[in-house]
Amino acid sequence: MALGKLLIFSAPSGAGKTTIVKHLLQKYPSLLSFSVSATTRERRPYEVDGKDYYFISPEAFQAHIAAGDFLEYEQVYNGTLYGTLKNEVERIRQAGKHVIFDVDVIGGLNIKKQYGDDALAVFVKVSSIDELARRLMGRNTESEEKRRERVEKARREVQYAEKFDVILLNDHLPTALQQAEELFEQFAGVQVEKV
Template structure:
């Protein structure tokens, strides 16, 4: 299997630390290229369009659905859509690199199903629900209402960890990043 035919998917409930791990992998492994997802949520202050996400209006997102421009997509929260554009897959595979995805749990499972044996799906989880809540609160991006929605969703998502190829407990970032490097390198060899 060519390297550019391989796909690595990191999925987790919100706040588990998958984005930190993915950013570490991208900074240390030149065989990987990040797949920039499309979404309809508001851009955070630190984020850049087309680097962190393709930020789209709900109307534009729905139009792309109609035009069959997504590998997968879903409405994660009411009115909040996320998906993987087919153009992203083409862009990365033309560079002869492996694709690295940072996806929510349902999106990760959809990607694993779509890519089959070409994919390695890694489920990242916090060591406890209490720790997950602490991490979400420390972001200072959540209201009490949105925090409850995210925690409720996280509890449902935890039920899917057995559907992934590997489960990575993110206790400390340093250790989890080291372990993620090992997992990815084994898959790419």
């Protein structure tokens, strides 16, 4: 059995990568499996440990780093660590499924570097930083200070877009979802009946 491929979605916060990833997981449940990242950040009320993230202490995260357990990891925001566990990715691939990632920009590029042609790195963007700021404000999930921090980080992250295999514009969600489906089907060599 061939090992599954890796489909990496990265974007500044608010660009819609999580919405796109969730759509693909719903559309292709027998083909795709989500790579759950580990993080030291606080769990949001609607999030489920082990499904959205593995929420672990900074000490446990450091122990995983010391043991070489991460495929990639990064301090994304001041004091908050995120990482992809190697065993999570290999478990999915060994099961013959394709792995889909919802990771930050640097993490996405690091995974692509390690897996080469077995990975497709997709940068999700919107037409402007102002649109990102508007979306983050609409989410109402963090303080004004955190939103400003995310917008500043987004300004830096958009500079990496050209390093990705594909840039997916998400100014109109139905169009972006359709394009994401086409990218996956083409990359994974999947034939899906159109109704």
